Amino acid sequence: MSVVGERFRSVMAVGCLLVVAGCAVGEQPPGGPKLTVGIRFDQPGLGLRAPDGGFSGLDVDVAKYVADRLGTGARDITFVEARPVDRESLLRQSKVDMVVATYSITDTRKQQVDFAGPYFVAGQALLVRRTNTDIDGPESLNNSDWRLCSVTGSTPAEKVRSGYAASVTLDQRGSYRECVDALLKGDVDAVTTDDVILAGYVAEQPDRLKLVGKPFSVEKYGVGLRKGDARRAKVTEALRTMIADGSWQRFVTDSVGRSGYQVSVRPAVADNP
Known part of the structure; x- marks a missing residue:
């Protein structure tokens, strides 16, 4: 084969490699590592x-x-x-x-x-039904068998029981949404977790829910x-x-x-x- 022909083959080979490389790069996610x-x-x-x-x-x-x-x-x-x-x-x-x-x-x-x-x-707080006038903070849970809901694997309910009301009945569920639903149905008396989490549920149904008391944890x-x-x-x-x-x-x-x-x-x- 002539020198010109050999050079042509080399150029074509390099071109093909560039095309393949370009395709490979194009297939990678554009934003970097997943x-x-x-x-x-x-x-x-x-x-x-x-x-x-x-x-x-x-x-x-x-x-x-x-x-x-x-x-x-x-x-x-x-x-x-x-x-x-x-x-x-x-x-x-x-x-x-x-x-x-x-x-x-x-x-x-x-x-x-x-x-x-x-x-x-x-900070940890309490969520109750808007019609509830008996619970206005964790101290209100003393001397009564209130039903308190929190989520399995979290610590808020245990904090209330150990720090304020040993008589509280804990109802632990899979999510705070489940706790809120139970509260609205009357199956529990209060839901406890961080105030910022509970505030989101109040914003959804302000006519039915309210936060009570001041935050009692950090x-x-x-x-x-x-x-x-x-x-x-x-x-x-x-x-x-x-x-x-x-x-x-x-x-x-x-x-x-x-x-x-x-x-x-x-x-x-x-x-x-």
């Missing part, structure tokens, strides 16, 4: 799944912001439900990369998972990560930037603020929360 994030599906203003399959709320906004800082676009995030009883196991078993699900930072949980944050500070929400996850420092920096650049305030106003909830504490992100 992330799977555990959120709540049933908490208005925080983590809520819409009938059309979309997601909204403060935790969703925080997750998207952090993911973007890690190089992952919104289209490359897969949201899965993270109920309180499942959060640690989802992380330990690598079924999710992180949990952003009103996940309070506690010493007990830190033995199993790592946290970045906090990105929000809430709950610092963090981003849950697997033990030893090397991305923890980057997540921490992302949360700091989110608060500093005004994004955090916008997220809070657009989601939590709609329920009338008043944010009293601006979170201070720690290196080792």
